[in-house]
Amino acid sequence: MYVKDANGCIATTSVIVANSAAPTVTATSTPAACGNINGTITATGAGGVTPLQYSRDGVTFQTSNVFTGLASGTYIITVKDFSGCTNTTAVIVASTGGPTISASSAASSCAANTGSITITATGTPTLQYSINGINYVFTSTFNGLAPGNYIAYVKDGAGCISAVAVTVAATAGPSLNVTNTPSSCNINDGTITATASGGTAPYTYSIDGVSYGAAFLFTGLAPGNYTVYVKDFNNCIKTATTSVLNASELTLAVSVINSSCNGNSGKITATATGNALPLQYSLDGVTYQAGNIFTGLAPGSYTVYMLKMPMVVLLLSLQQLLRYPAHQSLYYLPMQPVPAIMEL
Known part of the structure; x- marks a missing residue:
């Protein structure tokens, strides 16, 4: 270095100008979640002459070392010190998709509020669930649901939300x-x-x-x-x-067609009235039939049995119709028909 005064005298000295090292920089990132523009980069500079500045495009610098609102992709982060020395590093902002979701349901019985929805999902922890898109809980099953159409939601730890439609059916009673x-x-x-x-x-x-x-x-x-x-x-x-x-108390009427010439051509028709039908009829008290007509009968005495299961309700003879007195169990013979006697 030289210096000269007004008289033209010159003096010299030696000065060493050191070459300062450029600053260094590293960077980390958080993903752009759900395909949105919400990734971040954090740069860390060291060395050089402070203060340091940072840029993600090499043109516009800022004193903050954090960049927000980034889409997924690769970025070149530049650090510049006070003397203008720079250094760069590359960093990737990843993209995370939303959580996957499926839902199943159990039907609501008799159109009551007994249905349920179970949500199954995978994604960035911790997952939360909802069936109205407003209130989220950590349990994935919703009970006490009425029949109808629902939207099931899942929200992951990054705030990403996925949804799927699900129907709660109504089972008929x-x-x-x-x-x-x-x-x-x-x-x-x-x-x-x-x-x-x-x-x-x-x-x-x-x-x-x-x-x-x-x-x-x-x-x-x-x-x-x-x-x-x-x-x-x-x-x-x-x-x-x-x-x-x-x-009603039953009545029984019997009509007879006599057997001719001692042959087997007699006929008995039993006719019952009342509201306790159907009845069964018999001539021997053992074998009963639904039909009330008996044919091919030889001359002789016959007993007509009428039976309403499981109680016998009346008897009838040739001379008169005899009803059992009401409310006396002695005259009600379970499973034992009472005869009406008829002479051919």
Whole structure:
């Protein structure tokens, strides 16, 4: 280095200008989640002459070492020190897709709120689930759902959301058909038979809506109106109403065509009236038939039996019709028909 004064005198000295090292730089990134422009890069510079500046395009520099709002891709990060020395490094901003999702459902029984949805998903932990897109929880099964169409959502740890449509079906309840037999002469021997179909077996039955059992035949019933209940495996309940009638006292009339010339051509016709039909008829008290006509009979005395299962309700002779007194069990003979005697 030289210096000269006003008189032209010159002096010199030696100065060493050192060559400072350029700064170094490293960088890390977070992915652009769900294909959005939300990746980040964090640069770390060292060395050089401070203060340091950073750039992701080599043109525009900033004092902050963090770059946000980045799409996925490869970036060249430049660091520049106070003296203008620079250095670069490459960094990749990855792209993470949203979580995968599938959903299954269990039907709602009898159109009640008993359906459920189960969501199955994979993605960046920790996953959260929703069926309205607003309220997210960490459990993947939703219970107590009404039948209908739903959207199932999953949100991963990066905030990515995926959705899938799912339907909660409604299972139909069972169908119920009932038949009955009347109660005889104010005796509590009416019956109701319940027949269920559809729904989900097995079925249970009730005539009070409280006590259910597997038996579908109800016996020993007094005359009156009844509501019969059937409940299937899914607790779906259907009802049917029926009336057990009070059977009228039966009457029996007998007409005779005599056998001619001592041949076997006699005929007996038994005619019953009342609301406890069908009845069965017999001439020997052993073999019964649904038909009320007996033919091919030889001359002689015959007893006509009329039977309403399981109780005998009357007898008839040639001279008069004898009814059993009401409400006296002595005259009701289970399974034993009472005869009417007829002479041919």
